Amino acid sequence: MRIGVIGTGNMGSLIVDALVRSKATRPRFISVTNRTKQKALELAKKYRLLSVYSSPNEILQHADIVFLCVKPAEFHPLLQTLRGRWHPKQLAISITSPISVTQLESLIPCQVARVIPSIVNQSLSGSTLVTFGSSVTDVQKSKLWAILSQFSHPIEIDEENVRVASDISSCGPAFLSYLLQRMIDGAVSSTSISKKQATQLTTEMVAGLGKIFEEHIYTLEELQKKVTVKGGVTGVGLAVLEQEISDVFEKLFTETQKKFIEDRHVVNTEFNGD
Ligand SMILES: NC(=O)c1ccc[n+]([C@@H]2O[C@H](COP(=O)([O-])OP(=O)(O)OC[C@H]3O[C@@H](n4cnc5c(N)ncnc54)[C@H](OP(=O)(O)O)[C@@H]3O)[C@@H](O)[C@H]2O)c1
Known part of the structure; x- marks a missing residue:
């Protein structure tokens, strides 16, 4: 081949x-x-x-x-x-x-x-x-x-899901990297940890997390349950996320769909004028 x-x-x-x-x-x-x-x-x-x-x-x-x-x-x-x-x-x-x-x-x-x-x-x-x-x-x-x-x-x-699937699979690495950078920035500005150390801890954590999913050790839900001890620190952090993150991903997917329609329109004009 x-x-x-x-x-x-x-x-x-x-x-x-x-x-x-x-x-x-x-x-x-x-x-x-x-x-x-x-x-x-x-x-x-x-x-x-x-x-x-x-x-x-x-x-x-x-x-x-x-x-x-x-x-x-x-x-x-x-x-x-x-x-x-x-x-x-x-x-x-x-x-x-x-x-x-x-x-x-x-x-x-x-x-x-x-x-x-x-x-x-x-x-x-x-x-x-x-x-x-x-x-x-x-x-x-x-x-x-x-x-x-x-x-x-x-x-x-399917053709109808190609954009959202690409958002998750191909744009997802950039979206998650951005969120992780924001986590690092937040840690650095709110505590005495250095950016270098916060970055090292974050990237090593993500590499380990990837292996957990690759080896099917936990699902997303199971992992959250495992880490969240009743009355513990993770729960406090998750409560902040739940309150603050709101509908950010609904907005994100609405915007990417809008951009997709624009891109398709440009492509259609070229193809139809062929
Ligand atoms: N980036 C991602 O994560 C990602 C993921 C999934 C899909 N995609 C899709 O992949 C496509 C390419 O993205 P990319 O990031 O690889 O773009 P890119 O880095 O700009 O690569 C496009 C390449 O095509 C070359 N090219 C353009 N016209 C050509 C022609 N007539 N003959 C030969 N070579 C030609 C360009 O040459 P020059 O060096 O002269 O510019 C350039 O090297 C896009 O449609 C994008 O939507 C991207």
């Missing part, structure tokens, strides 16, 4: 890293290209047998599965340059949420799927959110599933 990656920015290079480090494939079976070629060449310094090409067209000539790892606004122009270049047996994979699988199918005359990665896939864990197009064969589905399973837990997601 030859894998091509068009766009080796944050996510494209993360996918190459995850594929190689998880041994899903070897660098000699991966070909990449990037608008600014130097970025792709940097990746090839890391993985010697990786092939770097100068154009997306060349990737299509050398890959069975092609990951399209560009931003939504760059997507339509890229697909225009690839018109007439696809082979019906190829599998094209978009990693961007505002472009629906139906839209992809209208412009790419081969099998298509969407796979939304997450920064946590870098540690060969976390979910990837998968939506298959109508023409993807069972064989191709199994092959893709097997590849993704090497570095993540693939989960099939």
